[in-house]
Amino acid sequence: MSAAVWTQSLRKEFTLGWGRGRVLAVEGLDLEIKRGEVFGLLGPNGSGKSTAMKMILGLLRPTAGRAEVCGNLAGTLAARKQIGFLPENPYFPAFLSGLELVRYYGKLCGLGGKALEGRVAELLSLVRLGGEAGRRPLRTYSKGMLQRAGLAGALVSDPEIVMLDEPTAGVDPAGSREIRDLIRELKERGKTVIFSSHLLEQVEDVADRVVILHRGQKLREGRLEDLLTMSGEWQVRARGLGEAQRRELHAWLVQHGAEVLGEGSPRERLEDYFLRNLPERERR
Amino acid sequence: MRESWRRIRAVAENTFLEAVRQKVFAVLLVFALVLLGGANYFAEFSFQEQFKFLKDLGYATISLTGLLVGLLGAAQLIPAEIERRTILTALCRPLRRWEFVVGKYLGLVALLAVMLAIMGAVFWAVLRWKEAQLIGLEGGEAGVVQAIQAESRDPRLWQAFALMGAKLFVVCGLAVFFSTLATSTTFVVAMTLLVYLIGHLQSVAREQWLESGEKAAWFIQLFLAAVALLVPDFNLYSLIDEIVAGNVVPWRATLEVLAYSVAYVAVLLAAAACLFEERDL
Numbered sequence: 001m002s003a004a005v006w007t008q009s010l011r012k013e014f015t016l017g018w019g020r021g022r023v024l025a026v027e028g029l030d031l032e033i034k035r036g037e038v039f040g041l042l043g044p045n046g047s048g049k050s051t052a053m054k055m056i057l058g059l060l061r062p063t064a065g066r067a068e069v070c071g072n073l074a075g076t077l078a079a080r081k082q083i084g085f086l087p088e089n090p091y092f093p094a095f096l097s098g099l100e101l102v103r104y105y106g107k108l109c110g111l112g113g114k115a116l117e118g119r120v121a122e123l124l125s126l127v128r129l130g131g132e133a134g135r136r137p138l139r140t141y142s143k144g145m146l147q148r149a150g151l152a153g154a155l156v157s158d159p160e161i162v163m164l165d166e167p168t169a170g171v172d173p174a175g176s177r178e179i180r181d182l183i184r185e186l187k188e189r190g191k192t193v194i195f196s197s198h199l200l201e202q203v204e205d206v207a208d209r210v211v212i213l214h215r216g217q218k219l220r221e222g223r224l225e226d227l228l229t230m231s232g233e234w235q236v237r238a239r240g241l242g243e244a245q246r247r248e249l250h251a252w253l254v255q256h257g258a259e260v261l262g263e264g265s266p267r268e269r270l271e272d273y274f275l276r277n278l279p280e281r282e283r284r
Numbered sequence: 285m286r287e288s289w290r291r292i293r294a295v296a297e298n299t300f301l302e303a304v305r306q307k308v309f310a311v312l313l314v315f316a317l318v319l320l321g322g323a324n325y326f327a328e329f330s331f332q333e334q335f336k337f338l339k340d341l342g343y344a345t346i347s348l349t350g351l352l353v354g355l356l357g358a359a360q361l362i363p364a365e366i367e368r369r370t371i372l373t374a375l376c377r378p379l380r381r382w383e384f385v386v387g388k389y390l391g392l393v394a395l396l397a398v399m400l401a402i403m404g405a406v407f408w409a410v411l412r413w414k415e416a417q418l419i420g421l422e423g424g425e426a427g428v429v430q431a432i433q434a435e436s437r438d439p440r441l442w443q444a445f446a447l448m449g450a451k452l453f454v455v456c457g458l459a460v461f462f463s464t465l466a467t468s469t470t471f472v473v474a475m476t477l478l479v480y481l482i483g484h485l486q487s488v489a490r491e492q493w494l495e496s497g498e499k500a501a502w503f504i505q506l507f508l509a510a511v512a513l514l515v516p517d518f519n520l521y522s523l524i525d526e527i528v529a530g531n532v533v534p535w536r537a538t539l540e541v542l543a544y545s546v547a548y549v550a551v552l553l554a555a556a557a558c559l560f561e562e563r564d565l
C-alpha cells in the first residue's frame with residue numbers, strides 16, 4: 001500500500017516580485033509518512049513547516065520535486081479527498097456560526113442531506129460546541145473555540161489523513177491536552193495525523209515520528225523513542241526513602257563506579273500542576 | 285458532474301449569505317427604494333414628462349445601485365478571502381479552483397438578481413401608483429386613460445430591464461476576473477471601474493484603430509487594438525437609453541446584446557479560472 005504522504009526533493013522558492021529577490025522556504029525535502037502514524041513536523045519559526053504542508057495540499061505549487069498523497073499527485077481532487085486540514089491561525093468566515101461553518105465545509109467536500117447534518121452535530125459535540133455555542137457567529141468565539149470549530153471542519157469528511165498546522169498555538173493547557181487526546185483517538189481509529197508545532201514538549205506526548213526542519217531543510221528524522229532515549233544513562237524514581245537510605249544509595253552508586261549526574265525530588269511540569277489544580281469538571 | 289455542481293452551489297450560497305449578512309447591501313437597497321418612491325412626488329409637468337422623469341430616475345437609480353453592489357460584492361470576493369486567509373480553509377477541500385471562481389460569480393449574480401428583482405418590483409409599483417394618481421387627476425376619459433396606461437404599462441420597460449441586468453452581470457464578470465489576479469480589494473474595485481469607463485469609449489477606440497491605417501504610431505495602434513479587442517463594449521447597452529427615451533428597439537437587437545453578454549462573461553470566467561489555477565495561496 002502506498003504511503004500516506006510521500007515527497008521527493010520537494011522545493012519551494014517564493015519570488016517576491018518587483019526585483020526584491022527570492023525566499024527559499026523549503027529545499028530538498030524527502031518525507032515518507034506511513035498510514036496510521038502520528039507524525040510531527042517540528043522546527044523554529046520560518047523553517048518551512050506551513051509551506052511544506054501547503055504543498056502537500058496543492059495550495060502552493062512546488063518549484064521542484066514531487067509530492068504524493070496515498071499514491072495520488074498532490075493537489076489533485078483524489079489527493080485532497082484524503083486530507084482534512086486545519087491551517088495555522090485559522091481565519092474563518094466570521095459571519096457564519098460554528099454549525100454553518102462545518103456544514104459549509106461538508107458541502108465543499110461533496111456531502112449533503114441527512115448524512116451531513118448528522119455528521120455536523122456529532123462533530124460539534126465532539127469538540128464541545130454543541131447546543132447554543134454552535135449557533136453563535138464565529139465572530140464571538142474565543143481563540144480556543146475557533147480552533148475547535150476548525151478541527152471539526154477538518155474532520156467533517158472523515159478523511160484518512162488529518163493535517164493540523166500548529167493546532168495547539170494560542171490554546172490553554174487544558175485545551176491543548178484535549179487536542180492531543182483527540183489526536184490519540186484519531187490514531188486509534190486508524191487515521192494518519194500530521195501536525196506541526198514549535199512547542200516541543202507537547203509533541204513528545206503524541207508523536208510517533210518527527211522530522212525537524214531548519215531553514216527549509218531536514219535536520220533530523222526518526223522515531224521519538226530512538227531520538228530521545230539516552231541509552232547510556234539510567235533513572236530510578238522511588239518513594240519512601242529516608243535521609244540515611246539516600247546517602248547509602250549514593251554511596252552504593254559511587255562504589256560501583258557510576259557517575260551520579262543528578263538526584264533529588266523531581267519537579268512536576270507546570271502544565272500538569274496547572275491541570276491538576278483546575279476544578280474537576282474543566283479538567284477532562 | 286453532480287458533485288461538482290453541489291460544490292459550486294455551496295460556494296455560491298456562502299457568497300450570497302455573506303453579502304446578505306452585511307449591512308451595506310441592505311442600506312444600499314433601502315436607499316434605492318427611497319429614491320424610487322420619492323421620484324413620484326415630482327408632479328409639475330405634463331403626464332408624459334412625469335413618466336419620462338420617473339423612468340429616467342428609476343433606471344439611473346437601479347443601474348447605479350447595481351453597479352455599487354457589483355463592485356462592493358467583488359471586493360468581498362477572492363482578494364478579501366485571501367487577505368483574511370479564509371480561502372485556505374475552502375480550497376484545501378476537494379474543490380477545483382474553477383469551481384470556486386464560478387461559485388463566487390454565481391453567488392454575486394444571485395445577490396444582484398435578488399436586488400434587481402426587488403427594485404424592479406418597487407419601480408413597477410411606483411409606475412402603477414403614478415398611473416392611478418394621474419387618472420384620478422385628469423379624469424376618466426377613455427383616450428387619456430389609454431395614453432397614460434401606454435406609458436405606465438409599456439412592455440419595453442422589461443426589455444430595458446433585461447439589458448440592464450446583462451450589463452451588470454458583465455461588470456460582475458470583470459470584477460471576478462480582476463479578483464483572481466489581485467491581492468487587494470482596492471485593486472479590484474479600481475480596475476473594474478476603469479474598464480467599465482473605458483468600455484463606454486470602446487467603440488471609439490475600435491473605429492480609430494480600424495481607420496488609423498498607417499498614420500498613427502505603432503504604440504497608439506497597439507493601445508487602440510488592445511482596447512478594442514479586450515474591453516467589453518458597454519456602448520451596446522445604450523439601447524437602454526433609447527428605450528427610456530421612448531424609441532422602439534427591436535427585440536432582435538436586444539437578444540443580440542444579451543448573447544454578447546453571455547459570451548463575454550463565459551470568456552472572462554474561463555480566463556479567470558485559468559489564471560487562478562496557477563496561483564499560490
Ligand SMILES: Nc1ncnc2c1ncn2[C@@H]1O[C@H](COP(=O)(O)OP(=O)(O)OP(=O)(O)O)[C@@H](O)[C@H]1O
Pocket residue numbers: 014015016023024025043044045046047048049050051052088198
Ligand atoms: N507567500 C510567501 N512569500 C514569500 N515568502 C514566504 C511566503 N510564505 C512563506 N514565506 C517564507 O518562507 C519561509 C518558511 O515559512 P513557513 O510559513 O513555511 O514557516 P513555518 O515553519 O510555518 O513558520 P511558523 O512556525 O512561524 O509558522 C519563511 O522564511 C517565510 O518568510
Ligand SMILES: [Mg+2]
Pocket residue numbers: 049050051088165
Ligand atoms: Mg507555520
